[in-house]
Amino acid sequence: MSWIAVGGEKNKVGHVPISENLSDVQRSGVFAPPGHWRLGWYWAGRRREASILIDRRAFLANVGLGVALILTSLIYLCTGTVAIAPASTLRALFSEAEPTVAFVVNDLRLPRMLAAWLTGAAFAVAGCLMQTLARNRLATPGIIGIDNGATAFAVASVVGLGVSLAPPAMALTGAATATALTFGLAGGGGTRGYRFIVAGIGVGAVFGAATQLLMARVAIDVANAAYPWTVGTLNARPTGTMTVLAIGLGIGVVLSLRLSRALSTMRFSEAIAQGLGISLRRSRLQALSLAVSLTALAVAVAGPVGMVGLIGPEIARHLSSPRGVPVIGSALAGALVMTVSDGVGRLLLSPIELPVGIVTAIVGGPYLLWILLRQGGSGNV
Amino acid sequence: MTTDFPAATLEAHQLWLAYQRTSVIEGLDLVLPAGRVTAIVGPNGCGKSTLLAGLARLHSPSGGCVLLDGDDIQRLPSRTLARRLALLPQQAQAPEGLTVAELIRFGRQPHQGWLRQWSADDQQVVHDALRAAGLQALADRPLDTLSGGQRQRAWIAMTIAQQTSLLLLDEPTSALDLGHQIEVFELIRHLADTGRSIVTVLHDLPSACRYADHLIAMLDGRIVASGEPSTVVTPALVRQLYGVECRLLPDPDTGSLLFADMRLAADTE
Numbered sequence: 001m002s003w004i005a006v007g008g009e010k011n012k013v014g015h016v017p018i019s020e021n022l023s024d025v026q027r028s029g030v031f032a033p034p035g036h037w038r039l040g041w042y043w044a045g046r047r048r049e050a051s052i053l054i055d056r057r058a059f060l061a062n063v064g065l066g067v068a069l070i071l072t073s074l075i076y077l078c079t080g081t082v083a084i085a086p087a088s089t090l091r092a093l094f095s096e097a098e099p100t101v102a103f104v105v106n107d108l109r110l111p112r113m114l115a116a117w118l119t120g121a122a123f124a125v126a127g128c129l130m131q132t133l134a135r136n137r138l139a140t141p142g143i144i145g146i147d148n149g150a151t152a153f154a155v156a157s158v159v160g161l162g163v164s165l166a167p168p169a170m171a172l173t174g175a176a177t178a179t180a181l182t183f184g185l186a187g188g189g190g191t192r193g194y195r196f197i198v199a200g201i202g203v204g205a206v207f208g209a210a211t212q213l214l215m216a217r218v219a220i221d222v223a224n225a226a227y228p229w230t231v232g233t234l235n236a237r238p239t240g241t242m243t244v245l246a247i248g249l250g251i252g253v254v255l256s257l258r259l260s261r262a263l264s265t266m267r268f269s270e271a272i273a274q275g276l277g278i279s280l281r282r283s284r285l286q287a288l289s290l291a292v293s294l295t296a297l298a299v300a301v302a303g304p305v306g307m308v309g310l311i312g313p314e315i316a317r318h319l320s321s322p323r324g325v326p327v328i329g330s331a332l333a334g335a336l337v338m339t340v341s342d343g344v345g346r347l348l349l350s351p352i353e354l355p356v357g358i359v360t361a362i363v364g365g366p367y368l369l370w371i372l373l374r375q376g377g378s379g380n381v
Numbered sequence: 382m383t384t385d386f387p388a389a390t391l392e393a394h395q396l397w398l399a400y401q402r403t404s405v406i407e408g409l410d411l412v413l414p415a416g417r418v419t420a421i422v423g424p425n426g427c428g429k430s431t432l433l434a435g436l437a438r439l440h441s442p443s444g445g446c447v448l449l450d451g452d453d454i455q456r457l458p459s460r461t462l463a464r465r466l467a468l469l470p471q472q473a474q475a476p477e478g479l480t481v482a483e484l485i486r487f488g489r490q491p492h493q494g495w496l497r498q499w500s501a502d503d504q505q506v507v508h509d510a511l512r513a514a515g516l517q518a519l520a521d522r523p524l525d526t527l528s529g530g531q532r533q534r535a536w537i538a539m540t541i542a543q544q545t546s547l548l549l550l551d552e553p554t555s556a557l558d559l560g561h562q563i564e565v566f567e568l569i570r571h572l573a574d575t576g577r578s579i580v581t582v583l584h585d586l587p588s589a590c591r592y593a594d595h596l597i598a599m600l601d602g603r604i605v606a607s608g609e610p611s612t613v614v615t616p617a618l619v620r621q622l623y624g625v626e627c628r629l630l631p632d633p634d635t636g637s638l639l640f641a642d643m644r645l646a647a648d649t650e
Contacts, residue, residue: 030501
């Protein structure tokens, strides 16, 4: 087996060597299309071949986002009511440190940071999938009511409506219910256009009201226990739910990547995607189930922080190339936005803590307006 | 460039196509000649685009079937169908910022997979498609910076890159000015010379007569005439289809039909 990696450098001029004699192209081997790295493998005496293309801009964007995430997270771990020097923080993370520092970093801040990473990534990947599916950047799970559905059901289980399922299972049920309702109300139009979004906003409003109603009818201490669900916070999240989210996110990202080729084709009009061999019904169902599950798992940990599903993919799309659907980029950007937002929420009015959902809403609200009011902004992905 | 394609035959048997409860096409039979340019013509609303959508499986029949080389297209997996039949719908839209070459590379999608993302074949075929459409110089230009004709050629190049024997085009020239129309028609003729079968919906009868080998004239969801344009198209057919009176003269050079003295028929109102 031989390993051949062809860089894009040879290929600055055009997309394949421009040559009048076509056999020249064959003789000179395979070049990566511009803006890509190509990894190729041959085996069985060059009779069989496998190849992977890496989009250079998307790759660099992901590296950049990854570095930013790590730096931000380090700051996140260092700051708080007790400031800790970066060196001590790193020592606490990777070797021995004095017990109080180790406790603050490893037991208080690290789990919360991981919760920010996981929920941010899950919300943003779900947002990216839904936006691509609906070809509209407003169609994120947060806006079309999936978050609210998940929240209403989770709150119902917390305030004890005689339902004993764990919050994640309830959140999943709620998200699925909200999605089914939205689909039903949007009618045959599928996931396209404003009808779907408007139906989703309506469904979300109903579930939001249901949540408020549930909270109003229970004793104040029970309502207090349920309150974090309604705004979205990373304070003292249940570890069991975190584990479920971590596993779910891993599977979800792998499946989304598997789907990303079909997704990038689904950005064209329906007829074109079908003409290129995409089974629309199946791909849509897969993308939608993934988005709903990821949202539900994230809501079960952090409550409805749906704005991340809007902002994360937008950052990723802005940094990446228009050639593909940025699944990994969205995950990283979502984690970054969540970490920054929660860090700001913890520090801004310290020692009072702002729930992360409120911080993302304060940032996300104006951003949403900008999308809606921007000149010529069709809202298309 | 002489890529030769095996002759593909497309036929419809007792095909019924309907939107909700309204039938547009009721029991249509059709055999398309292989390796030729077939134009489907007819007045607005005659069901020609619906028929094309049915032939391309965008629209599932409520009865009957479409056979591609004898296989019912409803039973073919999506990717398999996309390797045998390419389609260019009307008003095709691409994601923002895509370049010509990037668009054409999407045509390779049905031939690619997770571990087969860019092969020597892909490179060769995309190169050929760029050449065939005369777009080498524009390969790295974003689509939205091109003229209408160039953009339409880029879309056709994408379907060329699918390497199918059969190409279905829905009004590929409808939004173009005369020069750009001819650009696209000549590309279509060139593709037919490589052995592809091409079916195109056209609203312009004179162009259909000039560039198609085979004509299918539709009215109210039925085929009212089909065959070689010079034998099928008569003043009577033109009156029946469009309510237009005209005289038809053979072009002294090419023998194709020229339309003269066109006016609304007196009894149409």
